[in-house]
Structures are given as structure tokens and as C-alpha cells.
Amino acid sequence: xxxxxxxxxxxxxxxxxxxxxxxxxxxxxxxxxxxxxxxxxxxxxxxxxxxxxxxxxxxxxxxxxxxxxxxxxxxxxxxxxxxxxxxxxxxxxxxxxxxxxxxxxxxxxxxxxxxxxxxxxxxxxxxxxxxxxxxxxxxxxxxxxxxxxxxxxxxxxxxxxxxxxxxxxxxxxxxxxxxxxxxxxxxxxxxxxxxxxxxxxxxxxxxxxxxxxxxxxxxxxxxxxxxxxxxxxxxxxxxxxxxxxxxxxxxxxxxxxxxxxxxxxxxxxxxxxxxxxxxxxxxxxxxxxxxxxxxxxxxxxxxxxxxxxxxxxxxxxxxxxxxxxxxxxxxxxxxxx
Numbered sequence: 388x389x390x391x392x393x394x395x396x397x398x399x400x401x402x403x404x405x406x407x408x409x410x411x412x413x414x415x416x417x418x419x420x421x422x423x424x425x426x427x428x429x430x431x432x433x434x435x436x437x438x439x440x441x442x443x444x445x446x447x448x449x450x451x452x453x454x455x456x457x458x459x460x461x462x463x464x465x466x467x468x469x470x471x472x473x474x475x476x477x478x479x480x481x482x483x484x485x486x487x488x489x490x491x492x493x494x495x496x497x498x499x500x501x502x503x504x505x506x507x508x509x510x511x512x513x514x515x516x517x518x519x520x521x522x523x524x525x526x527x528x529x530x531x532x533x534x535x536x537x538x539x540x541x542x543x544x545x546x547x548x549x550x551x552x553x554x555x556x557x558x559x560x561x562x563x564x565x566x567x568x569x570x571x572x573x574x575x576x577x578x579x580x581x582x583x584x585x586x587x588x589x590x591x592x593x594x595x596x597x598x599x600x601x602x603x604x605x606x607x608x609x610x611x612x613x614x615x616x617x618x619x620x621x622x623x624x625x626x627x628x629x630x631x632x633x634x635x636x637x638x639x640x641x642x643x644x645x646x647x648x649x650x651x652x653x654x655x656x657x658x659x660x661x662x663x664x665x666x667x668x669x670x671x672x673x674x675x676x677x678x679x680x681x682x683x684x685x686x687x688x689x690x691x692x693x694x695x696x697x698x699x700x701x702x703x704x705x706x707x708x709x710x711x712x713x714x715x716x717x718x719x720x721x722x723x724x
Contacts, residue, residue, distance in 0.1 A: 389419040389476065390540065393494045394484040395450050396425040397579075398634065398653030400528075402660050403680065404484045405431070406546030407533040409441045414542050421476065423448045423469075423493055430635040431657075434552030441549065446472060450489060473497040482539045483513065484532055491516035503539035505531075529680045548682045549660055551642075554635045561639035565605075565630050572602040573641065573658065574627065575649025576619050581701035582671045583650050585710065587615055591622020592712045593648065597719070598626040602646065605630045607637055607654055646723060648715065650707075655679055666718045670704030671696045686718045 390411075394404040401424060412420055422432055423446045433439040448469060453462045478499040483490050486508030494502055495516045504513060506520035514520055524534040529546045537544035574594065578584040594604040604627040608616035611631050620627050632640055637654060638661075641647070647658035648666045651674075659665050659679030667679050669689040679685050693706025 388415070388540070389421075389479050391421050391423060391446075391473070391476070391478045391481045391494070391497050391499065392484055392536070393423045393481060393490045395423060395448050395490055395493070396428055398428055398431070399651075399656040399677075400485070401428045401431050402549075402653070402656045403528045403677075404532045405441065405549045405660070406529050406680065407484070407536040407544060409549045410533055410544040410547055411536055411540060411542060412441050413547070414544065415540075419443050421446060421478075423473075423490075425450055427451075427634060430554060430633075430638060431551060435554050435556075439552045448493060469493070470496040480539060482536055483508070483517065484535060486510065486513050488512050501539075503535070505535060526675055527678065527680065528676060546680075548662075551638055551657075551661055554639070557635045557639035558642075560636060561643055565632070565636070565640050566603075566643045568603050569643070570602050570645035571643060572597050572604050572646040572648065573644045573654065573663075574604060574606045574619065575647060575652050575654035575658070576606055576615050577613075577654075578650045578652045580699035582696075582699070582704045583652070583669075583707070584615070584703060585650055585668050585670075585707055586703060587618035588622045589712050589715075590619040591624070591627065593715055594619065594623035594627035596712065596716045597648075598623075600719070600723075604628070605640070605644075607632060607640065609633070646719065648719065651677060659683065659685055664722050666715060666722060668707065668710055668715065669693065670707030671698075671700075684722055686722050688714060688718055 421444045422442045426447045429445050432442045480501045481494040481497050481499040483494045483504035487510045491513035503519040504517040521538045525531040533544040533546040576590050597604045606616045606629050608629050616629050644663045649655040650668045651672045659681035662683040664684040667687045670693045673695045674687045690706035690709040
């Protein structure tokens, strides 16, 4: 069998789809499994040699660039080139693990004999592209993904531990520059939207307590002048420091982390997938459905006042505001005891 998985992004979503694919490769190591993914998230799947422990090959799908100029000649050339490469592989099966119109179109471009997806995808129009519509099973999205891929392939799958690829330059950078001492705690202070973000001032106060506990406190940031990270460091009065890194660098940084505290964000899910102990601060999103998943110790804090909603509001969720620094420190102490 030759299979194409479509899960273009984002970081946490790719990580939540990965346990299903890893389980399939363990069950059927002789099968070829490729992945269509945004270039930003490809380091989660393949390393320096463009191959990965789980995925045989990735098809880079720069969907974010396409959306900026959907009708430009460059975008059209990129789409036609991707379509040509997908068709050349002659896939037996395509599985859309994203469930949007865009991912369904990408999957359809492969021209496979079989195309499967959820019967209730995120965007309902996507289902019209599928040859097989599979009933969603499971509570957590990781469980749902394993059920979808397993049903599509006719293989019983149980999601398990994943292996994240290495990039030697990033390993060297983390060892020689980013990591100053251990134990090290990473604060993942961002999030997809404001409602999921614990206040920067509380992250700063938490950093002070973590430093007292002996941690080198690191705030990861995508750019040097990241506003949220800068506010946290300022509020910490020197207890925390910023480490700027892309996804490849963040993987190597996380490989050396002893603890992560963060919200429902990509870095939190990456840490969990890599077995780093995690204290996750949840507000409007459901940890039962979207919580961190991995082999390490995980503590999820969510106040009863939080109401599940995936609306991208700017104001911090009321329940998340109820999580005090004292509560989070208590969870950290319990976890590292």
C-alpha cells in the first residue's frame, strides 16, 4: 500500500495526527506513508535527510503563502507543481486528517483510487470530495485520528509514542548556545488567540518562583521582539530569558527541557509528545478533546468557570483568569516531586 496523509497544519494539529501514522507504520512497516504538510511544520516529520522515523516523504504545501495571493502566477505554479508531484506517486489511498475544503482539494489532486475522511469534517463541504466517509470515533483528537486512519486502511490502530526527527545544526545550537544549565523549564506563553493565553504578568511571577526552585526559565519566541515573550521577561524581573527559535530549534530545545508550563499551544503539545513533564493551563478549549498527549507526566489545570468554545476571542478566558500563580506552582511541585 502507498498512502498519502493530508494534515497541512498547524503545529499542534500535526502532532495530534502523528500518533496515528506512527501506529500504522509500526503495524505495517512495509507500507509507504507520505504526508502533505506546510513547510513550517515539516521538521516535525522529517530530518536533515528529508526522511523521518514515521514518514517516508513529505510534500511541502505552502498553504499560508497561497492564501496571501491566491490568484498570483507564483501561487498557481506552486499548486500545479504540487498536483503533478502528487499524481506521479500513484497513491492507493489518501486520508484527509484535517477536514477542511483546502485539505480535501489537496487530497483530491493526488488522483488516488480511494479517498477517505470524516463523515462530519470541520468544514462540511470537504465530505463531498471523499469516496469513503468514515464515522468519527473517540473523544480526544488523537484517538479520533487513529480510528480514522485505521478504518481507512483496514488496520486496528492504537495511538502510541512518536519519535521526532533530529536536525544536527539545531542539536549543536541547543547544546552550545540555547541551554545554559539544567534543570530548565520552558514557558510556552503564546497561543492561537487571546482567550487561551494566561496573562504575561502571571507568567512573569511564575518565572520568579521557578527560579527559586532552581530552574533556568526559558521563554521560547519565534522572533526577537515578540511582544508577549518580552512582557513575560519584563514581568519576571530577570528570572526568565528569551530563546528565539524556529520549529527545528524548538524541537532541539525541548529535547533538553526538564519541564514545560504553557497553554493550549503548539510548544505545549510538542513537549508532551516528546515526553517532557507538562503543566498545561486550559481555558476555553477542552482538554478532553485537545489536551496534551504523550508518554510523560502531564498535569492539566482548568477552572470550572471555563466554558468550552473555539471562538477566537481576544480577551483571556474568565476561567483561565481564575488560575492563580500559587495554583500553578503547586502543580509544578507535585509534578517534579
